[in-house]
Amino acid sequence: MRLTQRIVVIGGGVLGTMHAVAARRRGYEVVHLEREGEARGASVRNFGLVWVSGRRAGAELALALRARELWAELGAAVPGLRFRPAGSLTVAADDAELRVLKEAAALPDAVQRDLELLDPGAVRAANPALRGELAGGLLCRADAIVEPRQALPALRGYLAATAGEARAGGSGPAATGGTASSVVPPGRHSGYQWLPGREVTEIAPNAVRDHTGAWHQCDLVILCPGAAFTGVVGRYRGSLARDGVRRVRLQMLQTAPLAERLTTAVADGDSLRYYPAYDLPARGLLPPQAPVAERTRAQLLMVQRADGGLTIGDTHEYDEPFAFDVDSDAYDHLQARAEALLGAPIPRVRRRWAGVYSEVSIGTALYHRSEPEPGVVLVTGPGGRGMTCAPAIAEETFR
Ligand SMILES: Cc1cc2nc3c(=O)[nH]c(=O)nc-3n(C[C@H](O)[C@H](O)[C@H](O)COP(=O)(O)OP(=O)(O)OC[C@H]3O[C@@H](n4cnc5c(N)ncnc54)[C@H](O)[C@@H]3O)c2cc1C
DSSP states (O other), X not given: OOXXXXXXXXXXXXXXXXXXXHHHHTTOEEEEEOSSSSOOSHHHHSOOEEOOTTSOTTHHHXXXXXXXXXXXXXXXXXXXXXXXXXXXXXXXXSHHHHHHHHHHHTSTTHHHHTEEEEOHHHHHHHOTTOOSOXXXXXXXXXXXXXXXXXXXXXXXXXXXXXXXXXXXXXXXXOOOOOOGGGSOOTTSOOSEEEEOSOOEEEEETTEEXXXXXXXXXXXXXEEOOTTOOSGGGGGGHHHHHHTTOEEEEEEEEEESOOSSOOOSEXXXXXXXXXXXXXXXXXXXXXXXXXXXHHHHTOOOEEEEXXXXXXXXXXXXXXXXXXXXXXXXXXXXXXXXXXXXXXXXXXXXXXXXXXXXXXXXXXXXXXXXXXXXXXXXXXXXXXXXXXXXXXHHHHHHHTO
């Protein structure tokens, strides 16, 4: 047995990219393959929320808090992430929602989440753009924001710029039974190689082949395919089925720049119905959601982008085949909720899109990691926490 030196990472989303970062930090050579010219999956379609507030107490909160630390570290090293420790406000529209926030603020882990219950005046002081009617809000100072459309190229730029600086000859993951011929001699590589437009079509012992026919030798494959479960991932479906990994489709929109700053990310009372942190006695007393919100499983999340635009979402669709078109009623609902909180019309909607993520749905795992065959590690299924937790998930892979 010999030590792993060269890793092929498949998938240019946030999970693949964070595995590339973690691998380089441990001194491995990384060849990073992505089937599209640039990542186009969930990782560039999300809010960019590093979201601690809604996580379930225990392992999920611990993973999110560790990831939050790692994002802050990376944010300092990679300005292109536009990491902002902006915090969030979950806003209650009425007393029923406020009771849930009060219970959350009274929990022992409120300190770890850095929570503070605010009355309406304090909500407006914290985020003056919120001029609508509200009963109070929960400030979570641990929540943060990155720019999803810029983060992955920024991280790759960082990897390329620091290639050669990382420790040579890693000693992390166990030896994977490769042959000596698969080890690229020192000096023949720069340490990090990004190969977009290469769909991996075959995984063999110590090598993967892309659709151009090129083979990429390695000691270990880390496969982060997101929600793509066919093609080369198809033969691992049995592993995925054990964790009940399923796909979920969401709708989002983005506006032209808002004339003022939204100082925090914002969530509405519907989010209290979905996030596990709010699985509290007062949640059972919430009235039913608006019918369109219930049908589309909508909650309002609103984040201001670095250019001033607002990213607004989201909905949740679980039954496949998914719709191929977007549902305007859901958008009307989300727009109305955003305007109710702002007390003003939102700027013109410039973009609408849907995105699909994969999530574990059986048991207590927070994501799926398996070794479906020797030398192949499959990591996917973090669900709506994937952008938040990716750096910590990658760290756990190397533990
Ligand atoms: C609308 C939306 C909003 C969200 N908001 C948030 C949020 O604010 N905060 C949060 O924490 N999480 C959020 N999430 C969840 C988060 O975005 C995902 O969990 C995360 O991006 C998953 O990352 P990934 O790398 O596994 O998948 P992806 O981003 O889908 O990346 C997988 C990549 O693998 C590539 N690939 C697949 N097969 C192959 C192959 N054979 N060869 C080469 N390449 C291949 C794909 O092209 C793709 O680029 C959101 C998700 C959505 C859809």
